[in-house]
Amino acid sequence: MKLLIGTNNQYKVREIKEILEREFPGKFEIVTPADVLDNSIDIEETGETLEENAYLKSSEFYSLTKIPSISDDTGLEIEALNGEPGVNSARYSGEHGNDAENRKKVLNLLNGVPEEKRKARFRTVICYVEEGRTEYIEGICSGRIINEERGKKGFGYDSIFAPDGFDKTFAEMTAEEKNNLSHRGKAIRNLVEFFRNKT
Numbered sequence: 001m002k003l004l005i006g007t008n009n010q011y012k013v014r015e016i017k018e019i020l021e022r023e024f025p026g027k028f029e030i031v032t033p034a035d036v037l038d039n040s041i042d043i044e045e046t047g048e049t050l051e052e053n054a055y056l057k058s059s060e061f062y063s064l065t066k067i068p069s070i071s072d073d074t075g076l077e078i079e080a081l082n083g084e085p086g087v088n089s090a091r092y093s094g095e096h097g098n099d100a101e102n103r104k105k106v107l108n109l110l111n112g113v114p115e116e117k118r119k120a121r122f123r124t125v126i127c128y129v130e131e132g133r134t135e136y137i138e139g140i141c142s143g144r145i146i147n148e149e150r151g152k153k154g155f156g157y158d159s160i161f162a163p164d165g166f167d168k169t170f171a172e173m174t175a176e177e178k179n180n181l182s183h184r185g186k187a188i189r190n191l192v193e194f195f196r197n198k199t
Contacts, residue, residue, distance in 0.1 A: 006061040006071035054127035068130035079119040122183035139187025
């Protein structure tokens with residue numbers, strides 16, 4: 001089965017590809033937009049929820065290629081900030097993709113907030129689109145926002161997020177440790193279950 005992973009993020013592509021190939025050897029021919037489209041497509045994430053953004057990307061790639069497509073969107077939801085930054089996680093500071101400024105804004109907003117009120121969760125939503133069918137698959141990792149940045153690995157908010165049961169942040173963990181716990185890792189494992197049960 002041909003499957004399009006609707007992202008230009010090679011980290012995501014590699015992670016999803018490795019898991020699907022391990023679980024379903026030889027079942028999927030994984031392609032990316034760059035493999036099947038002549039022009040680079042940058043789909044604007046104008047949705048108000050993670051589900052809407054994931055759908056915008058999957059449905060657009062499916063309509064362009066007619067290949068069953070998956071896309072995802074991820075947000076950090078902080079309890080003390082009423083669920084923010086949420087769907088705006090990548091552009092929370094006002095500039096899309098400025099991870100350092102996004103982290104700085106979160107830490108400033110939580111300045112003085114006690115540890116027990118710094119609960120947060122990462123949520124990834126994958127949207128799968130094929131002819132006549134749309135499915136949403138979710139993965140959640142709960143934890144807390146620490147007081148200062150720690151660790152050099154990872155990206156985004158990894159250096160200020162410690163998952164439940166750990167003192168280490170995502171940015172202090174190996175890739176294997178993080179993938180076993182992370183929202184995206186869980187979402188991909190749930191995607192595996194979806195494909196197992198898909199009729």
